[in-house]
Amino acid sequence: MKQILGILKTLNLSGLAGPVLIILILAMMVLPLPPLVLDAFFTFNIAMSIIVLLVGINTRHPLEFSAFPAVLLVTTLLRLSLNVASSRVILMEGHTGPDAAGKVIESFAHFLIGENVAIGIIVFIILTIINFMVITKGAGRIAEVSARFTLDAMPGKQMAIDADLNAGLIGEDEARKRRQMITEEANFFGAMDGASKFVRGDAMAGIMIIVINIVGGLIVGMAQHDLPAGEAARTYTLLTIGDGLVAQIPALIISTAAGIVVARVGTDKDLSEQFLGQLFANPQVLYITAAVIGLIGLIPNMPHIAFLTIAASLAALAWWQEKRGRETAQAELAGAGAGVLPGAPMPEQPAAEVSWNDVQSVDMLGLEVGYRLIPLVDRDQDGELLRRIRGIRKKIAQEVGFLVPPVHIRDNLEIRPNAYRILLKGVEIGNGDAYAGQFLAINPGQVDGEVPGTPTTDPTFGLPALWIAADRREEAQSLGYTVVDASTVVATHISNLLQTHAAELLGREEVQALIEHQAKESPKLIEDLVPKVVPVGTLQKVLQQLLVDGVGIRDFRTILETLADHVPVTQDIDELTSAVRTALSRAIVQQLFPGENELPLMTLDPQLEGILMQAVQSKAGGGLEPGLAENLLANAVRETEAVEAQGINPVLLTPPALRALIARFMRRALPQLRVISHNEIPDSKTIRIIAVIGGGKG
Missing domain, CATH: 3.40.30.60 (FHIPEP family, domain 1)
Structure with a gap:
């Protein structure tokens, strides 16, 4: 016994449940089953259909019930196996009486048919048509359309995920999870589209099995068991309709569950919450409906009690919803206004002395x-x-x-x-x-x-x-x-x-935090340079200028070491920034042209370049002639748009002395145009001029 228990522990019983269930279902098609076992399996089938329906109703998103297509196949196969097993019993033992195929079939048959066989047949056909023509067909169509739209929308969803990932709104794990969800969603609706065909086939098979059982029962009862035609028709019809009803009711429940699952729009609410929140949440709709129902109830010969009762109930519900909405709105306003409703008198409070606590700092x-x-x-x-x-x-x-x-x-x-x-x-x-x-x-x-x-x-x-x-x-x-x-x-x-x-967000406090963070990794560097060699104010201005130019300051160590070499020579912020940019040239080019060895660049017309150099070197600080500045900007805009149309990042190459001037001049009108100098091109890179900006009229 202990050895048997040990073997069972080593087996994965949950993994064996599926294969064992499928084998049992297939075995029922071949092996004869006694009525008692049939009762147990029919009861299990009904319970399983109810479980599937309740799970479908409480599902908030279709993927929460991703096993539904497989469940649909297994339950359909179970019903067909039970139909085969019960048909065998009905044809072999039907002559013995209405309980030949078990108590479940007999009870369902008497419940539906009673004393009128024709009514029972008609009701059963109606149930089958409802399942086949309405619920199953509609659910299959929804699954088909959902599968098509899901596949068509996959590229757009992938682009949205990539955009969120690039914007830093989600991490790599979240992006991978979303991509997997998109794939699973497409697979789910595709599988539901195929699985819905099983339900439609099951409905057709149910009708055919009923016809075969009734005709076959008449032949067997009259030819083999010498039953009168009337008694044979009544007995076998009773058993066949009961058998079909026991199978058709679970089929109807499962088809309803399939329709609910595929028709759901993914939200954080289950079906009950959606119904109550969307059907009965608008007081205006309820008032109008109550008025219409009330008017109908006042028409002569109408059932006044039923109509007026429903109208009064809807009006009362609308009044209650309206009252609750007003209370919620007032509570929100009270919370937003620090507990004081609009228009309410302010409570009297003793006057307090004004202090620095009354001065609110700017965020x-x-x-x-x-x-x-x-x-x-x-x-x-x-x-x-x-x-x-x-x-x-x-x-x-x-x-x-x-x-x-x-x-x-x-x-x-x-x-x-x-x-x-x-x-x-x-x-x-x-x-x-x-x-x-x-x-x-x-x-x-x-x-x-x-x-x-x-x-x-x-x-x-x-x-x-x-x-x-x-x-x-x-x-x-x-x-x-x-x-x-x-x-x-x-x-x-x-x-x-x-x-x-x-650049505006980088204040002294943030710079000091940067210095302290770098001090943990390079304590000797910070001790020797800041603030002995590089003043904090100079460091902040250079960092801000780099940020204005769109250059990151992650390589803080290189920035400090470069400033330490140049601060003793000059205090000019533009010259210090230029020196730092040269030191960061590889990072700047990598940011602008990732992975490219040949850099497509724009440049200035040589004649215009000479004029600008003279303006910069003039002791009087002569500026650009207004007409020249206007033409330069217009030509820059035109060339930048042409470069962007080719899918190339617009970057303007200038002499080192002109880079800061041109960058400031272009920044307001062309924020997307980046300006770099010849000193910032690494030796390992080559350049290719793709556009020339002149100063004349275009």
């Missing part, structure tokens, strides 16, 4: 949101935007080289309900609108159709876009739109503005 970074965007930033509601902002700060720290200050978030009742404002030192640097629960479909310029939505503009890049409902997301992705949720819209806008204003 370095701030985000103000309208009250409808509060769920995006509320920790109690698991605000998605909070996690995204943490991801943005981490990404910028990795790319730029220092930790940006935290973003202080607050609600603002003075702005529009769906609006948000991004503040830098208390001054607005960006704003936009976002709609919680909706998605922004951005048109990248190559879409295959239109999708219903509210036209708008992407607040980050200025591209045409639409705010669309959540159920339109996959349709928009399949048409080529880039679809992002409201949290991603705000987070991307914040990320773009933080990178643009990185």
Whole structure:
């Protein structure tokens, strides 16, 4: 006995459950089963169908029940096996009476048929038609369309994941998880499309089995057992309809579960929560419905009690929903206004002396949101935007080289309900609108159709876009739109503005934190150079200038060592920045042209270059003639657009003496144009001139 128990422990019993069940199901088609065993299997079949239905109802996303196609196949095979086994018993032992195939079939037969065989047959046919023509066909069509749209939307979803990964909103593990989910979703709906054919085939097989059993029962009863025609027809019809009903009711339940699973739109709510939250949450709809039902109930000869009772119930529900909505809105306003409702008298408080505590410091970074965007930033509601902002700060720290200050978030009742404002030192640097629960479909310029939505503009890049409902997301992705949720819209806008204003975010405190962080790795370097050789103020200005030029300061050690060599010679920030850029040349070129040995560059016309050199070297500090400056800018814009149209990063190559001047001149009109000098080209790289910018009229 102990040896047997030891062997059982070594076996993976859960792994054997599937093969054993399939073998038993197939065995039922061949081996005769006694009525008692048939009762047990029919009961198990009904229980299994109810379990599948309840799991489908409580599933929030189709992938939570990813085993459903396989379950559909197994349960269909189980029903067919039971039909074969019961048909064998009915034809062999049906002459003995209504209980020949077990108590379950007999009970279902008497429950449905009673004393009228014709009514029983008609009701059974109606149930079969409902299952075959309505539920199964509809579920199969939904699965087919979902599979097609899921496959069409896969490229757009992959692009959205890559965009979030590149923006730092998600990590590599999260991106891998999302890609796997997309693949599983496509496989699921494809499998459901095929599995739905099993259910349709099962319904057809059920009808054919009934006809065969009735005809075969009449032949066997009358020819082999000498039963009268009437008694044979009644006995075998009773048994056959009971057998079909025992199999058809679980089939109807499983088909309903299949329809519920494939028809679900992925949300965080189950079916019951969606029904209650979307059907009965609008008081206006309930009031109108109550009025219509009440008017119908007043028509003569109508069942007044039923109609008026339902109308009164709907009106009462609408009143209760309206009252609860007002209480919720007042509670939100009270929370936003520090517990004081609008228009309510302020409580009297004793006057206190003014102190420094009354002076509020300005937040370095701030985000103000309208009250409808509060769920995006509320920790109690698991605000998605909070996690995204943490991801943005981490990404910028990795790319730029220092930790940006935290973003202080607050609600603002003075702005529009769906609006948000991004503040830098208390001054607005960006704003936009976002709609919680909706998605922004951005048109990248190559879409295959239109999708219903509210036209708008992407607040980050200025591209045409639409705010669309959540159920339109996959349709928009399949048409080529880039679809992002409201949290991603705000987070991307914040990320773009933080990178643009990185130099303003680098204050003395951040520079000191950089120095202390470097001191942990290179204590002797910091001790010898800062602030003995390199003043903190000079270091901050050079770092800010690098950030303005879009150069990261991750290689802090090289920056310090280069400044230590040049600070004793000059204190000019432009010259020190130029020296540091030369030292960081490989990193700068790698950032602009990753993995390329031949650098496609723009350059200045030699005649224009000579004029600019004279202006820079003039002791009087002579500036550019206005007409020349206007032509230079117009030509730069035209050439930059032409280079971008070729898919090339626009970079202008200038002499070292002109780099700072040209960069400042171009920065406002052409922020995407990067300016580098000849000294910043590594010896291992070659250059290829792709455009020449002149100073004459284009």
